[in-house]
Amino acid sequence: MMVRRTFLAAGLAGMTLPTRAWAEALxxxxxxxxxxxxxxxxxxxHMRAAGFPIEDNVVRSVAAARRMLGTPPDLLxxxxxLVGGYALEGHVPAAAVTRLLADRPAGVxxxxxxxxxxxxxxxxxxxxEPDTYDVLAFDxxxxRSVFMRFRGGTPT
Structure with missing residues (x-):
């Protein structure tokens, strides 16, 4: 009886692992x-190291992508x-992107x-010394609004 319970518990634990890994995938x-x-x-x-699967498009000009994404010219x-339906421009830290994807703020x-x-x-x-800078949300x-503030790669 004890062997059977151990086997079943081990089997169930193994079955839940892929589900948990899938739910946490970026x-x-x-x-x-x-x-x-x-x-x-x-x-x-940096983004790949944070766990994002990357489609890296090397282009002569980023202008067409920016028009498609609706990125304001003054934020270039x-x-x-583009991730999860959100446009990104510039050196946005992975911590800000994961927060955006978790919170999904209205209108952003x-x-x-x-x-x-x-x-x-x-x-x-x-x-x-690293700069202190704002990650701006735009609609x-x-x-525009300040979404997060960083010093280097660290939120402040």
Missing amino acids: PRLQVWRDENCGCCVGWVD SCHAG RGLAVPGMPVGSPGMEVPGR SRGG
Whole structure:
């Protein structure tokens, strides 16, 4: 009787593992970037290390992807992405993206880190103090708000 219970418990535990792993899987992240941009590669590596499956699209110009995503021109950086129906622009840390996907705030179209803050994912510079910067949420009507604040790759 004890052997049977142990066997059944082990079997049930094994059956729940794939379900749990599937539920925690992150959605595919599509990225559009220039082939000559090293910081874009660094950001892609950061997102991959955080568990995002990546579709890496190397293009001559990211403009068409940005138009498709509806990214406001004043929020541009060097690469664009799409994950879980949300647009991404620039060096958005994985922590902000996972929070966005978990919270799914009403009206938000995407997240952006304008410019290229030192210390943001892909923009790490040895020997330089990381910048403090905002991850901005934007909507389709031009609205913006601070979604999260970071110092380097760490939320503040």
